[in-house]
Amino acid sequence: MDDERFRSPEDRLLPRREPVQLIDASGVGTTDEQFPRPDAETLLTAYRGLVEGRRINDQASALVRQGRLAVYPSSHGQEACQVGAALALAEGDWLFPTYRDSVAVIARGVPAAEALVLLKGDWHSGYDVRAHHVAPQATPLATQLLHAVGFAYAAKRRGEDTVVLALCGDGATSEGDFHEALNFAAVFHVPVVFFVQNNGFAISVPLSRQTAAPSLAHKAIGYGMPGQRVDGNDVAAVLAVLGEAVERARSGGGPSLVEAHTYRMQAHTNADDDTRYRERAEVQSWIERDPLTRLRAHLRDTGALTPELEEEYAAAAEETATAMREALNEDADIDPEDLFRFVTETRSPQLEEQWQLLRREIEHTADATAGGAR
Amino acid sequence: MTIAHDDVRVDERSTSVSTMSMAAALNLALADAIEADSEVVVFGEDVGALGGVFRITDALAARFGEDRCFDTPLAESGIVGMAVGMAMNGMRPVVELQFDAFALPAFEQIVSHVAKLGNRTRGGVRMPMVIRIPFGGGIGGVEHHCDSSEAYYAHTPGLTVVSPSTPQDAYSLLRAAIASPDPVIFLEPKKLYWTKGEVDTTVSARIGAARIVRDGTDVTLLAYGASVPLALEAAEVAASEGRSVQVVDIRSLSPFDDATVTAAVRSTGRAVVIAEAPGYASVASEIQARVFERCFEYLEAPVRRVTGFDIPYAPPKLEHWHLPDVDRVLDAIDSLHWEDSDREEGAS
Numbered sequence: 098m099d100d101e102r103f104r105s106p107e108d109r110l111l112p113r114r115e116p117v118q119l120i121d122a123s124g125v126g127t128t129d130e131q132f133p134r135p136d137a138e139t140l141l142t143a144y145r146g147l148v149e150g151r152r153i154n155d156q157a158s159a160l161v162r163q164g165r166l167a168v169y170p171s172s173h174g175q176e177a178c179q180v181g182a183a184l185a186l187a188e189g190d191w192l193f194p195t196y197r198d199s200v201a202v203i204a205r206g207v208p209a210a211e212a213l214v215l216l217k218g219d220w221h222s223g224y225d226v227r228a229h230h231v232a233p234q235a236t237p238l239a240t241q242l243l244h245a246v247g248f249a250y251a252a253k254r255r256g257e258d259t260v261v262l263a264l265c266g267d268g269a270t271s272e273g274d275f276h277e278a279l280n281f282a283a284v285f286h287v288p289v290v291f292f293v294q295n296n297g298f299a300i301s302v303p304l305s306r307q308t309a310a311p312s313l314a315h316k317a318i319g320y321g322m323p324g325q326r327v328d329g330n331d332v333a334a335v336l337a338v339l340g341e342a343v344e345r346a347r348s349g350g351g352p353s354l355v356e357a358h359t360y361r362m363q364a365h366t367n368a369d370d371d372t373r374y375r376e377r378a379e380v381q382s383w384i385e386r387d388p389l390t391r392l393r394a395h396l397r398d399t400g401a402l403t404p405e406l407e408e409e410y411a412a413a414a415e416e417t418a419t420a421m422r423e424a425l426n427e428d429a430d431i432d433p434e435d436l437f438r439f440v441t442e443t444r445s446p447q448l449e450e451q452w453q454l455l456r457r458e459i460e461h462t463a464d465a466t467a468g469g470a471r
Numbered sequence: 472m473t474i475a476h477d478d479v480r481v482d483e484r485s486t487s488v489s490t491m492s493m494a495a496a497l498n499l500a501l502a503d504a505i506e507a508d509s510e511v512v513v514f515g516e517d518v519g520a521l522g523g524v525f526r527i528t529d530a531l532a533a534r535f536g537e538d539r540c541f542d543t544p545l546a547e548s549g550i551v552g553m554a555v556g557m558a559m560n561g562m563r564p565v566v567e568l569q570f571d572a573f574a575l576p577a578f579e580q581i582v583s584h585v586a587k588l589g590n591r592t593r594g595g596v597r598m599p600m601v602i603r604i605p606f607g608g609g610i611g612g613v614e615h616h617c618d619s620s621e622a623y624y625a626h627t628p629g630l631t632v633v634s635p636s637t638p639q640d641a642y643s644l645l646r647a648a649i650a651s652p653d654p655v656i657f658l659e660p661k662k663l664y665w666t667k668g669e670v671d672t673t674v675s676a677r678i679g680a681a682r683i684v685r686d687g688t689d690v691t692l693l694a695y696g697a698s699v700p701l702a703l704e705a706a707e708v709a710a711s712e713g714r715s716v717q718v719v720d721i722r723s724l725s726p727f728d729d730a731t732v733t734a735a736v737r738s739t740g741r742a743v744v745i746a747e748a749p750g751y752a753s754v755a756s757e758i759q760a761r762v763f764e765r766c767f768e769y770l771e772a773p774v775r776r777v778t779g780f781d782i783p784y785a786p787p788k789l790e791h792w793h794l795p796d797v798d799r800v801l802d803a804i805d806s807l808h809w810e811d812s813d814r815e816e817g818a819s
Contacts, residue, residue, distance in 0.1 A: 225595060226592055226595050233591050233596070237579060243556065244556035246549075246552070247552065247555055247559070247560070247564075248556035248557070250557055255561075278552065280546065280549065281544060281553055438593075439594045440589070441653045442597060442653050443652075445679065445726035
């Protein structure tokens with residue numbers, strides 16, 4: 098294919114044969130003509146985010162074991178994607194995350210306690226979507242990609258330069274909505290970047306059962322948009338590739354698809370048993386490619402990361418974890434009337450009737466309890 | 472035509488009354504809504520140059536431009552999912568899903584997001600959108616073109632579901648649906664698209680209100696969509712046989728107007744629910760149950776239902792056996808434990 102005679106203009110839409118990598122697994126920087134490595138300051142910010150993200154993942158998993166969270170789909174091992182996604186966006190941009198993207202949501206500025214409301218069980222979504230420019234975390238796969246397209250359509254229509262970054266996993270690329278979203282985005286030429294975190298598994302099913310395509314990024318050409326592959330455990334590369342895609346979208350160049358090659362280091366959730374479908378050796382092999390250790394090695398080698406900074410970042414992450422623990426150990430003030438309050442803008446007579454039924458039940462129970470105590 | 476107190480004539484000076492088909496009334500409502508609010512956009516399959524397969528969006532693209540009325544790729548989940556994002560970002564999308572059965576690919580978006588996003592975000596993100604679906608049969612359509620899917624939507628908390636039976640309601644209810652802060656499933660009875668009636672564009676309708684379209688004292692017929700003219704026809708025949716039949720157009724399947732329906736049935740003591748959809752676990756069953764619960768002491772007879780059979784929608788040459796008709800409605804009325812036993816025997 099290197100022969101020019103076999104090249105067509107559409108070839109520019111194809112991803113590279115190998116994922117873009119700017120810092121290798123041992124921490125050594127590489128040179129890339131198309132994607133310059135972000136400067137030391139940006140990488141330090143990213144590193145700080147990785148440290149915090151890893152701590153959030155570990156803390157949330159611990160909170161599940163303590164019964165404070167119902168469930169936690171961890172992004173342990175995917176922090177470079179999480180932090181990269183949040184840092185690639187400008188303040189006015191929007192993020193459309195999934196249930197596994199809590200770290201990205203928090204990195205975008207949502208307080209951890211609010212981001213985890215869904216998993217704590219106090220409500221379905223716990224943060225102010227508009228204040229943080231983060232859509233509610235979507236649980237049904239790939240459905241939010243279409244919302245991102247519509248959101249970007251409205252922004253473009255108003256002449257705003259908002260870019261929308263839509264997240265999904267490798268499993269979601271098999272859903273019909275993934276196809277429809279990419280197709281609509283390309284047809285309407287909207288400023289959306291689709292960022293697929295290919296972590297190898299959809300619960301238990303490996304990528305080989307999701308697709309026979311050379312890579313997920315290859316799907317982009319079928320929609321007429323550029324696709325690119327990136328080492329998802331190299332935050333420098335994630336930032337460079339997403340940064341290019343975001344800028345393309347912002348400057349009117351339309352949507353694109355970025356596939357990050359990463360790995361889900363833990364089971365799907367605490368309720369899952371990953372020994373049933375994957376080998377320990379495989380998981381072990383990915384520890385050597387950990388996003389945190391490689392960036393730490395790189396920044397230590399280049400002298401950017403001092404012991405003082407490391408201490409500062411660790412302390413900041415610990416602070417976040419403490420705040421999480423405290424917030425989640427607190428029982429929220431739950432108002433049962435909320436069940437009826439938000440279903441529609443105006444409460445129907447039927448819902449009012451049903452609320453009164455529940456209210457009387459609650460009062461009756463309270464009376465009975467009070468009576469029993471006497 | 473009687474206009475209930477809920478339908479308010481907004482502008483007394485207006486003389487904007489004309490006779491038109493339901494299709495034209497819907498088209499006019501879309502045009503007026505587009506003109507009134509720059510955030511209203513109409514899109515779907517074939518709604519642009521063609522004007523929709525039923526011509527409901529006729530000439531909108533030409534008149535208002537591609538920005539206000541446009542064709543999409545052929546993908547219903549995409550249409551509704553994109554509308555969700557637009558509604559999140561300040562727009563008021565009005566989408567057309569071409570036929571009832573072709574709305575099904577969008578079902579997940581409708582049930583999991585359109586209906587729930589407002590609740591999920593504690594009111595932070597509302598979904599002001601209208602999903603228009605031509606519904607029901609009686610037009611000789613082949614498979615997948617004549618379903619009645621209202622129960623799926625009415626069963627889903629968070630969705631408003633309405634269906635007009637006159638050109639006036641088609642206009643007024645569609646304007647009300649587009650103005651609503653909540654998502655509305657707008658079911659257009661295909662069979663009535665070409666029926667004509669007067670439309671006063673200054674009349675506004677309130678979603679959630681049923682309407683008494685014929686007064687009567689012996690029995691109440693409860694119907695919506697294409698079953699309303701059928702009920703009126705049956706009432707006319709019954710009247711010639713000496714029964715005074717009241718007809719209520721449900722109009723709003725969700726939220727349901729218990730107050731109007733309960734008062735109506737209590738006033739007559741007898742009721743028949745009429746709907747095309749298969750009767751099992753249907754909107755008709757729900758109406759029947761609600762009437763039983765609220766009117767039991769007032770009833771002279773069990774509440775009856777006249778519905779489609781529990782079969783996949785019939786092929787064109789067989790649909791007349793499937794659909795409720797005047798005779799079936801009259802038989803149901805006759806079965807309502809009348810004191811004049813002659814009639815009862817005569818009805819068997």
